[in-house]
Amino acid sequence: MEKVFTRPKTLSDVQMAYCAGCTHGIAHRLVAEVIDELGVRENTVGVCPVGCSVFLYEYFECDTIEAAHGRAPAVATGVKRCLPDRVVFTYQGDGDLAAIGTAEIVHAASRGENISVMFINNAIYGMTGGQMAPTTMLGQESTTTPGGRDHARAGYPMRVCELLSPLEGVAYAARVSLTSPANVAKAKRAIKTAFQNQLDGKGLSIVEMLSTCPTQWGVSPLDAFRHVDEVMTAYYPLGVYKDVNG
Amino acid sequence: MGKRILMKGNEAVVHGAIAAQCRAFFGYPITPQNEVPEYMSKCMPEVGGVFLQAESEIAAINMVYGAACVGVRAMTSSSSPGISLKMEGISYIAGAQLPCVIVNVQRGGPGLGNIAPAQSDYFQAVKGGGHGDYKLLTIAPWSVQEMFEHAALAFDLADRYRNPAMILSDAIVGQMLEPIEIPDCVDTDIPAKPWATTGASGRSRNILTSLYIVPEDLERINLKIQAKYAAASLREVRYQEFDVEDADLVLVAYGSTARICRTSMTMARKKGLKVGLFRPISLFPFPSARLAELARLGKQFLTVEMSAGQMVEDVRLAVNGVSTVDFYGRLGGMVPGPVEILDQAGLSLERMHPKSYTVGARFGMVGSGE
Numbered sequence: 001m002e003k004v005f006t007r008p009k010t011l012s013d014v015q016m017a018y019c020a021g022c023t024h025g026i027a028h029r030l031v032a033e034v035i036d037e038l039g040v041r042e043n044t045v046g047v048c049p050v051g052c053s054v055f056l057y058e059y060f061e062c063d064t065i066e067a068a069h070g071r072a073p074a075v076a077t078g079v080k081r082c083l084p085d086r087v088v089f090t091y092q093g094d095g096d097l098a099a100i101g102t103a104e105i106v107h108a109a110s111r112g113e114n115i116s117v118m119f120i121n122n123a124i125y126g127m128t129g130g131q132m133a134p135t136t137m138l139g140q141e142s143t144t145t146p147g148g149r150d151h152a153r154a155g156y157p158m159r160v161c162e163l164l165s166p167l168e169g170v171a172y173a174a175r176v177s178l179t180s181p182a183n184v185a186k187a188k189r190a191i192k193t194a195f196q197n198q199l200d201g202k203g204l205s206i207v208e209m210l211s212t213c214p215t216q217w218g219v220s221p222l223d224a225f226r227h228v229d230e231v232m233t234a235y236y237p238l239g240v241y242k243d244v245n246g
Numbered sequence: 247m248g249k250r251i252l253m254k255g256n257e258a259v260v261h262g263a264i265a266a267q268c269r270a271f272f273g274y275p276i277t278p279q280n281e282v283p284e285y286m287s288k289c290m291p292e293v294g295g296v297f298l299q300a301e302s303e304i305a306a307i308n309m310v311y312g313a314a315c316v317g318v319r320a321m322t323s324s325s326s327p328g329i330s331l332k333m334e335g336i337s338y339i340a341g342a343q344l345p346c347v348i349v350n351v352q353r354g355g356p357g358l359g360n361i362a363p364a365q366s367d368y369f370q371a372v373k374g375g376g377h378g379d380y381k382l383l384t385i386a387p388w389s390v391q392e393m394f395e396h397a398a399l400a401f402d403l404a405d406r407y408r409n410p411a412m413i414l415s416d417a418i419v420g421q422m423l424e425p426i427e428i429p430d431c432v433d434t435d436i437p438a439k440p441w442a443t444t445g446a447s448g449r450s451r452n453i454l455t456s457l458y459i460v461p462e463d464l465e466r467i468n469l470k471i472q473a474k475y476a477a478a479s480l481r482e483v484r485y486q487e488f489d490v491e492d493a494d495l496v497l498v499a500y501g502s503t504a505r506i507c508r509t510s511m512t513m514a515r516k517k518g519l520k521v522g523l524f525r526p527i528s529l530f531p532f533p534s535a536r537l538a539e540l541a542r543l544g545k546q547f548l549t550v551e552m553s554a555g556q557m558v559e560d561v562r563l564a565v566n567g568v569s570t571v572d573f574y575g576r577l578g579g580m581v582p583g584p585v586e587i588l589d590q591a592g593l594s595l596e597r598m599h600p601k602s603y604t605v606g607a608r609f610g611m612v613g614s615g616e
Contacts, residue, residue, distance in 0.1 A: 042447035045316070048455075057453045063443035065315050066455035068338050071308040074300070078312020078320070079443070081296040082270055086316075086445050104308070107301035 008032035010041045012061050021214040021221025023178040024053055024120065030188045031089070031118055032060065034195050044087040045079050047072040051093035052126040070101020073108035076115045087198060089116040095125045098134040098158050105164070105206075112169025112203035116194040119160060122211040123232060130216030134158040137235060141218070157235060161208050165242035171203035173241040177210040177233060179225045190240070202244055210236055248429040255393040256281035256323075256420045259349055259413065260289055262397025263321050265432040268347070269295035270320040272309035274302060274328060277361045278417040279351035282323040303328040307335030307348075314344040315454050317442030319401050323349035325417075326367050327358060329375075336410055337376030341456025343471065345404035347397070348382070349413045351420035354579030362579025363417035363502060368556035371414045372530040379468055381475055383411040383482065384529040386500040390424035398434045403482060405437050407474045414529060416552070418502035418581065475531070484527035485536060489515065493522030494602065495595050496540060498549040498561050498571075500526050503582070507550055510587035519603070521591050529557070534564035541568040546598040548572040550587055552580070570598050 007013065010032035018024045035041050041062050048056040050069035057064035067075040072090035080088045097105050097119050108115065124142060125131040132142040132149060135157050139148040149157075165173040172194055176187035187209060194205035210232050212224035219227065253261075260282055263271070271290055273283035283299060290297035296313065300306035306322045313320035324332060329350045339346055352367050354360040369375075371384045383403040387396045396413050404411040443452045458464035488511060490496050499507040504525040514521035524540070524547075526533050541547075546569050549558040558573040565571050574590040576582045595603040 043445045045443050045445060047312070054457060057455060061446070061451055063446050063452045064454075065312065065443055066342070066453075066457050067311070068308065068334055071304065071311075071335070074305040074308035075312040075315070077298070077305075078270070078272065078309035078314075079316050080312075081298060081309070082313045082316050082318045082320075083444060103301055104305055107305065 008036045010035040010061050012059050014058060016059055017055060018052065019215045021212055021224050022052070023209070023211040026178045026184060027118065027120060027209050027211065028056070028059055030184070030191050031091070033188065034192045035062065035087070037192070038195055038199065040087045040195070040199070043085070044089070047076045047079070047088065047090040049090070049092040049096040051096050053091055053093065053120065054127065056091055070096050070099070071104055072096070073101065073104040073113065073115070073117065077108055077111070077113050080113060080115050084114070087195065089118060089195070091118040092120070093126070094121045094123065094133040094135040098160050106167070109164045109167045109170050109204045109206070112171070114198055114201055114203055116198050117204065117206040118191070119206055119208045120211045121160070121208050121236065122213040123157070124213045124216045126213045126216050135160070137231060159236060161206070161241040164206060169203050170206065170242055171197045171244045172205035175208040175210065175236060175238050175241065177228055177238055179228050210238070248427050250425055250427055252423055252425050253390060254281055254421060254423055255387070255390045255415060256351065257285050258390045258393040258426055259323070259397050259415070260285040261428060262394035262432070263347070263401070264289055264293055264295070266319065266398035266401045266434045267436060268319045268321050268397070268401060269293070270310070270313035270318045271295070271297050272300050272306040272313070272320070272322050274300050274306050274324065276325045276328045278353055278420055279323050279325045279349065281420070282349060282351070303331035304335065307332040307339070310346045311335055311339050311342075311344065314339060314346045315443045317439035317444060319436070321347040321349065323351065325351045325353045326355050326364070329367060329370065333370070333376035336382070337378050337380060338456050339410045340380035340471070341378060342454045343408040344410070344454065345401070345408055346410050347400040347404055347413065348410060349415060352414065352416040360579045361417065363552060363581055364579055365416060365501060365503060365552040366554070366556065366577070367414070368529065368551070368553060371412050372532070372560070380409075380471060381530050383407060383409055383478060384414050385411070385484070385527060386414045386529050387419055388501050388504050388525065389419070390422065391426045393419060394426055394428065398432045402435050403478075405435070407478055409474060414501065416502050479531040482528055483531050483533045483535070485533040486525040486527060488523040490522035490524060490540060490545065492520055493545060494520040494599055495591055496522045496524050496545045496547050497587070497591065498524045498526070498537070498547050498557070499551065500529060500557065503550050503552055506582060506584055507587055509584040510591060513584060513588050514591055519591065519595060526557070532560045532564065534560070537561060537564035538566065538568070541565040544569065546570045546594065548574060548591055548594045550582060550590070551575045552582070553577065
């Protein structure tokens, strides 16, 4: 019998620690599939964030580095500048990339570092217990926005693709979601483009994945997916914001 | 044959680093160390290395972290406020057990302070500085020649112990011009780095992390790190002595202050004061055993620093009450002069040896001329 579906070589044979309904597992798998398909696993260095995906290095069968919170683009810069022929990717959450690591991602993008950035936007700090993220929606409850995020007190949600795409060094910026087979297929194409751009020396590519956190949102997995489709996607429109390939 | 060149300390450390096969430098402008990144930006491309001006000190040290992860000899430099910013990254580098070199051309603090010479970052350098139980292998050059030589020493120490090393300099040593001998080649020992994350080609994956979520695991890593420091304390103690054999009073000073103290010592000797000089070169590991031995031999000490009294704590720990340890410090970027230190030596001798050195031992008082 022909085996039509199997674990990508780049994913380790271990159980992931993610909650039910969390999309980190899908995002991991897509990145691993792309690395497999491009045949670059043995040539890849992953840079892991601080947040729920802090244990990414347990799940990926490639060389990995655990970075300090928000510093992954700087660590990736150090790796890529020393070893330009390696494939270097970062995997960062919204607190990591869009709050504490804002300077690092903006300047890595501005320099056009030839790396691929996987950005998980689930609008919440998951691991620390559900505090407000820079991307938390207006009105959204979190443990630090009781009664919902109010822009007068807590500012507005940050749109990262829109912020980064005008920078000259950015080759590709796309926002995708992981809520349906069709969206997952589009997400994979975006991730593949981000890695292919690096192989082609195009500059920094970022794929923002609208993601779920049913545990900290306090909703069922099904409602979490619905929230991404109906609420988050309205404020964070899906699409390609920049593509130097035209 | 080597060559003899006149240069600044900040240039010499660049020459030394490149001679020691440093092939990546990440920095950020801050006075009084700007010559280091400026010179690196010219020299690094000539040897095929990486130079990058980072957006911040935080980014620079994390770029060093990335470069160290792939096995490249990597360095950053800064001055006091910038070193404070790097402390997060330095703790991660120590926790992940990676080698790198950090140069601190110290200036006055706290806060923005000023750009004049100081030694008030001693605690930050030798006691850890960032969070967690780690230390920096710290060496202190007192000349432009040593700015050159300490680069290779710092990289060798960093590689030998897989731990960040710091060259603790100051605005005097960094900025002053001196002739130095540059050898044709520099002895340096770069070990194999099978742990480097260069891509898992033909081997299982490498992971570099400072995260050990299970306390038993993290304690094991911490004990391993402490064992390295214990080994370094046996093997890597470096110091220099001048006329301590017959000295009644031994000046203890490092870096540029030790240079000034040497002049004070020569002046004291001309006046018949039995003053010697002990210069720690490695600040961590600190030459505690030798200081304890000198205390047992009856030596008294006067520690001189451009700080409110930082290294003196290590001197007192080493001496452990066996003899007296006086302290003299200037603060905020003020540099003690040789006569000023001579005065303090006279006062200490008077107090410590009242029979041998009676009132009037303050030979260096203003106007005595030297």
